[in-house]
Amino acid sequence: MTGSTNTATDFRNTILGGDSAQLMRAMPRNSVDFILTDPPYLVNYQGRDGRRVRNDDNSRWLRPAVNQMHRVLKWGGFMVSFYAWNRVDLFAEAWKAAGFRMVGHIVFRKNYASSSRFLRHEHEAAYLLAKGNVAPPAKAIPDVIDTPYSGNKLHPTQKPVEALLPLVETFCPKGGLVLDPFAGSGSSLVAAQHLGRDWLGMELDPDHAATATRRLAWHGAKRVAA
Template sequence: MSDWRNHIFCEDALEGLARIPDGAVDLIIADPPYGLGKDYGNDSDKLAAEAYLQWMEQWIVAALPKLQPNGSFYIFLTWRYSPEVFVMLKKRMTMINEIIWDRRVPSMGGSTRRFSSVHDTIGLFANSKNYYFDLDAVRIPYDAETKKARSRSIFVGAKWLEMGYNPKDVWSVSRLHREHRERADHPTQKPLEIVSRMIKASCPTGGVVLDPFMGSGTTAVAARGCGRDFVGFELNADYCALINQRLQGVTPAEIVDPGLEKQSPQKDVPQAI
C-alpha cells in the first residue's frame, strides 16, 4: 500500500507493519499494554509474564526495521517490565535516556505493604550515534527573574540563557484525570505535552512518526499538530473511531509546547482502515 502515511489501520500491528517499507519512518513512539490486565476491549493486556515478554520482543523485532538509520524509539513501560525490555532493546539499539514520567498522583491511600507507584518509565533508544535530536525545539525558557540574575556581561547573548535550558529526564506532568479537557474515553491516555515533546525533539518537520498501539490517538494528534506525518495501528474499532474524532480540526502548529517544567532550574481527516 503506497498511501500508508496519515492512516490509522484498525488491525494488529504484527500483521500491519508489513504495510510500511523498511527505513521509512523517523520516529517510533510505542505505548504497549503494560501487562497489568487492563481492559482495552480485548485480551491484549492479559498475558502472563513470560508470554508478555515474548510478545514484546516479537513486535519490537517487527517494528525496528521501519526506522531510518538515524531514527529513534521511545517506549512507555511500567517498572515491572522495564528492566527486561531495556536489556532486550540494548542488544539492538543504543540507549540514550531513561525518562521518568511523574504522573503527579495525589497522596491518597495506596498500598500499605510497599511504596506507592506514581511514575511511568520511558526509554529513549537510537539506531546510531548520529540520531536526529533537536534540543532547541524543546528548550524550556528561563523566567524573567533568572535572566535578570544572569545579567553580567559574561552571560549577555548566551544561547542557553536566551533560548532556555535542556529538559531534565524527570518529566512532571499530571495524568489525565476524568475532568481534564484532553481526556477521551480510554483508560491509559497519555498527555499531549509529553508526546509532542518527543516528536519535536526526535522527528524532523515533515517526518513520519509510527505508533504501533495508537489507543486514544495522542501520537497522531500530536504529530499533526507539530507538522509531522503519522501512521499507526489499533485493534479496537471504537478507539479507531475516537482517533478520527480527535483528529477533526487539528492543524499543523496548533499544538504548542506548554513547557513541562515552567520553573527555572534554580528555583484531510485520515480514516481507520
C-alpha cells in the same frame, strides 16, 4: 495494502486497525522517522471502572512487534517507548534483541498517585532507544517531564498530549513521520499533528481505533481553521 507496492507516503496521516506487527510488515524498511508508543504493559491492567487493555495479559506480541518497529525505523532514528517497571526485563530483552540501544530514560512526573501500596505511584517511565549511530538533538530536553492528568476519558491508560509534545519536537525532524503502533486514543498522533509532523497510528481494538480517528479528524479541522 501489500508490502511490495507501497511507499512510506501510503501510510501517512491515517490510523490502521489490526495487529501492528502484521501491519508494519507491509511497510517499507527504514520509512519512519520517529516512534512514540505506549504499548500494553503486560500487567493485565484493569482500571477502576473495569476497563482493560487488549493484549495486556500476554507477551506473545512483544518481540514480533519490536522487531518490526526496528525494521521500519530509519537508521539514526529514535524510539520512545513507555513500559512497566515490573516488566522491564521483558521489554529490555526485546529491544536489545531487535537491535535497539538504550540511550536515555525519561520520567513523567504526575501530580497525583495512580495507585498506592508499598509506594505511591506518582510517575510513568519510558526509555529513549536508538537505531544505529544517532546524533544528539540540537537542544536536549529534561529527563523529567511534568505530566498533567488526562482523565482517561478516551482510553484507560490515556497519555496527555502536553507531555508528548517535547518528545515529538525534539526527536522527529520537521516533515518527518511519527509512528505509534499502539495508538490507543491517539495522543501521540495528536502531538505529531499539532507540530506539523506526519503521523501513522495502529490499533488492535476497533473501538479505540475509531476514537483515535475521530479525534485526529477533529484536531486536524481545528488546526486548519486556526
